[in-house]
Amino acid sequence: MPADKQHWFRIREELPPRRAALLTAASFLLPIAIWCIVSYTPFIWHPDVKLQLSAMREGVSTTYTAGDHVSRDFFPTFVEGVRSDNAAIRESLADPEFKGNSAMRRENQRRLRQLAPVAISNGWLSAGDAENDAAIYEIWKGIATGTLVPTRPALTDENLAIVRENWAALAAGSETFDFKALPDKPLLKLVPQGRLANPNYLPAPHEVVIKGWTLFTQPLSSGQWLYQRLMHSITIVFSGFLLAAAIGVPLGVLCGTYDAFSKLFEPFIDFFRYMPAPTFSMLLVAVFLAHDAPKIALVFIGTFFQLVLVVAKTTRQLDRSLLEAAQTLGAKPPQLLGKVVVPGILPDLYNDLRILLGWAWTWLVIAELIGVKSGLTEFIETQGRYRNFDAVFPVIILIGVIGFCTDQFLAWFRGILFPYTARNRRPLGLGLPFKGLFQRSPVIPAATPESSR
Amino acid sequence: MQLELPDYREQSPEVRARFAKIAQRPVVLGVEGLTKRFQTPRGEVTALEDVTFNVHRREFLTVIGQSGCGKSTLIRILAGLETLTEGSVLVDGKPVTGPGPERGMVFQGYTLFPWLTVKKNVMFGLRVRGTDTVTAESEARQWIEMVGLSKFENSYPHELSGGMKQRVAIARALANQPRVLLMDEPFGALDAQTRCQMQTYLLQIWRNVDITIVFITHDLDEAILLADRILVLKPHPGRVEELIEVPVPRPRDPGQLLTPEFLATRKRLEELIHPPSSATTDKLPNLRLTTVGDEVE
Numbered sequence: 001m002p003a004d005k006q007h008w009f010r011i012r013e014e015l016p017p018r019r020a021a022l023l024t025a026a027s028f029l030l031p032i033a034i035w036c037i038v039s040y041t042p043f044i045w046h047p048d049v050k051l052q053l054s055a056m057r058e059g060v061s062t063t064y065t066a067g068d069h070v071s072r073d074f075f076p077t078f079v080e081g082v083r084s085d086n087a088a089i090r091e092s093l094a095d096p097e098f099k100g101n102s103a104m105r106r107e108n109q110r111r112l113r114q115l116a117p118v119a120i121s122n123g124w125l126s127a128g129d130a131e132n133d134a135a136i137y138e139i140w141k142g143i144a145t146g147t148l149v150p151t152r153p154a155l156t157d158e159n160l161a162i163v164r165e166n167w168a169a170l171a172a173g174s175e176t177f178d179f180k181a182l183p184d185k186p187l188l189k190l191v192p193q194g195r196l197a198n199p200n201y202l203p204a205p206h207e208v209v210i211k212g213w214t215l216f217t218q219p220l221s222s223g224q225w226l227y228q229r230l231m232h233s234i235t236i237v238f239s240g241f242l243l244a245a246a247i248g249v250p251l252g253v254l255c256g257t258y259d260a261f262s263k264l265f266e267p268f269i270d271f272f273r274y275m276p277a278p279t280f281s282m283l284l285v286a287v288f289l290a291h292d293a294p295k296i297a298l299v300f301i302g303t304f305f306q307l308v309l310v311v312a313k314t315t316r317q318l319d320r321s322l323l324e325a326a327q328t329l330g331a332k333p334p335q336l337l338g339k340v341v342v343p344g345i346l347p348d349l350y351n352d353l354r355i356l357l358g359w360a361w362t363w364l365v366i367a368e369l370i371g372v373k374s375g376l377t378e379f380i381e382t383q384g385r386y387r388n389f390d391a392v393f394p395v396i397i398l399i400g401v402i403g404f405c406t407d408q409f410l411a412w413f414r415g416i417l418f419p420y421t422a423r424n425r426r427p428l429g430l431g432l433p434f435k436g437l438f439q440r441s442p443v444i445p446a447a448t449p450e451s452s453r
Numbered sequence: 454m455q456l457e458l459p460d461y462r463e464q465s466p467e468v469r470a471r472f473a474k475i476a477q478r479p480v481v482l483g484v485e486g487l488t489k490r491f492q493t494p495r496g497e498v499t500a501l502e503d504v505t506f507n508v509h510r511r512e513f514l515t516v517i518g519q520s521g522c523g524k525s526t527l528i529r530i531l532a533g534l535e536t537l538t539e540g541s542v543l544v545d546g547k548p549v550t551g552p553g554p555e556r557g558m559v560f561q562g563y564t565l566f567p568w569l570t571v572k573k574n575v576m577f578g579l580r581v582r583g584t585d586t587v588t589a590e591s592e593a594r595q596w597i598e599m600v601g602l603s604k605f606e607n608s609y610p611h612e613l614s615g616g617m618k619q620r621v622a623i624a625r626a627l628a629n630q631p632r633v634l635l636m637d638e639p640f641g642a643l644d645a646q647t648r649c650q651m652q653t654y655l656l657q658i659w660r661n662v663d664i665t666i667v668f669i670t671h672d673l674d675e676a677i678l679l680a681d682r683i684l685v686l687k688p689h690p691g692r693v694e695e696l697i698e699v700p701v702p703r704p705r706d707p708g709q710l711l712t713p714e715f716l717a718t719r720k721r722l723e724e725l726i727h728p729p730s731s732a733t734t735d736k737l738p739n740l741r742l743t744t745v746g747d748e749v750e
Contacts, residue, residue, distance in 0.1 A: 324534050325564035329578035329629060330554030339581060343568045420567050420609035 050197035066117030100184030137177035212394030240299025256315020302363035486540035523691025557626030
């Protein structure tokens with residue numbers, strides 16, 4: 001039966017390469033697709049309104065500025081509140097008895113600045129000019145006279161009317177900005193505008209991509225570049241891991257080879273690994289002070305004890321009969337360690353270290369939080385505290401990508417290092433399905449050694 | 454129908470002369486009163502009791518017996534991989550105390566070093582004993598050629614078939630030029646065809662090399678086809694039941710499987726290994742679960 005006609009679900013049968021490739025691609029694309037659907041389909045979730053234009057209200061303690069999220073239920077109340085403020089203003093303006101007040105100019109200046117976020121997102125004003133009143137004044141004039149038409153976002157008709165109404169009052173004083181010429185009677189407030197949005201802890205993909213791009217292409221506010229922080233984090237992970245491996249691998253091999261080592265070290269190590277590494281953080285800071293040393297020590301503690309046990313187990317799994325065969329060939333016991341045990345376990349040891357490197361990465365986050373916070377984690381923490389989740393996601397994804405790529409590279413490199421291990425023993429073998437994407441017809445499996453006599 | 458078979462002890466003059474010649478040769482492997490007892494949670498178990506035999510130079514001895522009769526224990530003791538409780542094992546008159554290169558061993562599970570190529574596998578014994586690389590390499594090549602695998606000298610074991618792996622294992626053991634080659638059911642994991650081929654190979658190698666072989670098997674035909682003498686072990690505890698001199702003339706080939714001498718020897722082995730009493734002990738209960746009435750037997 002041709003491979004494409006076979007059933008998709010066959011118990012413990014491998015799929016043809018094209019299908020395998022398709023599903024492998026889908027396993028990455030599906031989560032991204034779900035993220036896109038949730039982000040870009042307004043009726044699916046979107047419990048918030050992201051303000052594009054906000055207003056201040058007297059006697060209300062919480063102020064919102066453009067870019068803030070308010071809940072979808074609260075937004076109409078907010079809008080109605082501003083409208084009733086405007087109604088009150090119109091009422092008092094209509095009263096011939098109503099006297100102006102020079103203190104009102106300060107408030108009117110603030111109301112003029114309401115337009116600044118709209119002007120910025122329409123590209124008429126640079127982000128640093130949010131308080132450049134002269135420029136903002138020109139924009140009021142432009143919109144009121146129709147020379148400027150806001151499109152991103154467009155102003156509602158209600159707000160356009162307000163702009164014209166206010167401009168009439170402003171133009172009566174001066175055509176250009178002059179604080180002294182501002183009306184002493186209150187201007188109308190622009191009514192808040194916004195669009196439906198998800199909570200800011202779930203930014204949309206494009207926001208994350210754009211933010212991620214700027215994070216990598218521009219220095220951070222601290223003057224550092226993101227890659228410098230990344231290098232710092234990598235240094236911590238690898239220092240801790242390599243230190244653990246340098247001591248742990250020989251110890252593990254000895255424990256797996258000689259029962260004396262095993263009985264002397266393993267019981268305590270087995271006990272110690274149940275004490276979570278983070279519980280030592282304060283102690284490590286006290287011993288190694290605040291900078292990188294306690295962080296490296298934490299990664300070390302987190303990996304070392306597991307590593308010794310895993311390596312010892314791997315060593316013990318070496319086929320005994322290989323040792324016996326070597327002995328009948330004349331190898332003396334001291335030679336066995338170097339000639340049989342070590343080369344025999346090397347491919348499995350390599351895999352163990354690959355897995356433990358993954359562990360080391362997980363300890364990184366805790367390690368960077370102890371003492372003086374540093375590296376990528378410090379960045380995530382700071383940005384998270386300001387709720388800049390669009391900056392947090394790129395960094396989280398970056399750590400994931402680096403970990404994944406390292407692992408895939410190491411898996412591929414294993415095949416180069418140990419050509420004698422059968423190819424199908426590669427644990428994940430992502431290379432294989434992706435190759436299938438570019439094949440037109442299903443490949444005929446290579447002849448197995450048994451049949452190629 | 455019962456075939457008329459000669460007595461398995463009847464030997465033609467040539468065969469008799471050959472055995473006389475073998476007996477003249479020096480004893481390479483001497484086993485004297487070998488006893489092995491294990492301590493188990495349920496008490497002491499005697500695996501081998503008072504096993505005594507000699508193997509002469511260039512003799513081919515096969516050891517046969519039911520499973521659990523201690524064949525593997527015996528050969529592991531000969532190899533020095535296990536200790537004996539009583540008695541002695543002598544190679545060229547010197548007692549065995551542990552594994553050593555003068556007793557090569559071929560295991561059922563191939564036990565090739567997967568990280569070494571065929572050539573490096575064969576060189577292993579020479580290298581650990583201090584031979585320099587150049588000499589070891591040229592010697593290894595010679596042994597690889599002898600087992601017919603020159604084309605595969607740079608292949609890794611996982612690229613070889615079972616039969617090829619076992620040929621490498623034989624070359625590897627022989628490269629050390631041991632006095633005795635111990636083979637523990639070496640062809641047990643191979644299919645019938647490969648197995649037959651391997652037996653022919655082994656006989657050919659044995660003819661070309663000065664080597665004494667002790668070969669464990671549970672296959673009666675294999676035991677007869679290869680051996681000068683067959684040591685039959687009897688289980689619980691393992692004891693020597695009989696040492697049979699095989700009356701089949703050399704050189705051997707699978708065509709002799711149906712000769713009268715061969716069948717006579719085989720009949721004797723059947724009697725020893727599957728005595729008529731053992732066939733009746735495990736009778737199945739007479740339960741029928743069939744609905745179709747006709748007889749299938």
